Amino acid sequence: MKIDKIIAAGHVMPVIVIDRAEDAAPLGNALLEGGIQTAEVTLRTPAALDAIEAMAKACPELTVGAGTVMTADHARQVRDAGGCFAVSPGATDALIKGCSEADLPLLPGASTVSEMMALGEKGFSILKFFPATAAGGLPFINALVSPLAQFQFCPTGGITLATAPQWLALPNIPCLGGSWIAPQKLIADRDFSTITQNARAAAQLNKG
Numbered sequence: 001m002k003i004d005k006i007i008a009a010g011h012v013m014p015v016i017v018i019d020r021a022e023d024a025a026p027l028g029n030a031l032l033e034g035g036i037q038t039a040e041v042t043l044r045t046p047a048a049l050d051a052i053e054a055m056a057k058a059c060p061e062l063t064v065g066a067g068t069v070m071t072a073d074h075a076r077q078v079r080d081a082g083g084c085f086a087v088s089p090g091a092t093d094a095l096i097k098g099c100s101e102a103d104l105p106l107l108p109g110a111s112t113v114s115e116m117m118a119l120g121e122k123g124f125s126i127l128k129f130f131p132a133t134a135a136g137g138l139p140f141i142n143a144l145v146s147p148l149a150q151f152q153f154c155p156t157g158g159i160t161l162a163t164a165p166q167w168l169a170l171p172n173i174p175c176l177g178g179s180w181i182a183p184q185k186l187i188a189d190r191d192f193s194t195i196t197q198n199a200r201a202a203a204q205l206n207k208g
Contacts, residue, residue, distance in 0.1 A: 021050035028059035034199025056082035072098025133158025
């Protein structure tokens with residue numbers, strides 16, 4: 001799958017930090033039950049790659065990717081674990097090359113106009129805007145609608161269920177990243193029913 005197809009699978013992509021790989025399969029099932037079709041498992045814990053592998057195997061209907069991908073080695077590891085895409089907080093030439101060589105679709109992060117233009121020169125038109133709230137929030141991304149009309153953004157960082165509709169109302173935001181759907185505490189408590197409820201609420205959000 002290409003990034004545009006992955007982004008089109010839903011308006012909200014859960015951003016997940018998982019500490020135990022054994023929680024991955026029930027977590028994936030909880031997301032699917034709530035109507036979520038994509039998930040970003042961040043490479044922030046030792047269990048992340050095993051969790052990606054377990055979730056991808058247990059939930060083939062769920063498109064599982066990796067977040068916080070920062071090196072070519074990460075890209076290869078994610079591919080080997082069965083991850084379908086990579087999301088990065090920023091982008092370097094080495095990372096872009098590594099993802100290309102691993103045949104791993106990349107959603108590269110950017111937070112400045114110059115970074116966005118540089119990624120555009122490398123062929124990217126769909127970017128992660130990160131950290132969304134801290135980097136200027138809605139006013140910043142709204143100001144880019146006309147001058148950077150060739151780009152679409154997936155903002156991540158500081159967005160909540162309450163503020164998500166404001167972001168999705170912008171024409172250059174087809175989807176966003178949401179860490180509120182499956183926060184670490186709910187996963188640690190194995191409260192998958194609440195995660196399903198959160199997923200259902202997120203899946204029901206509409207584009208403005």
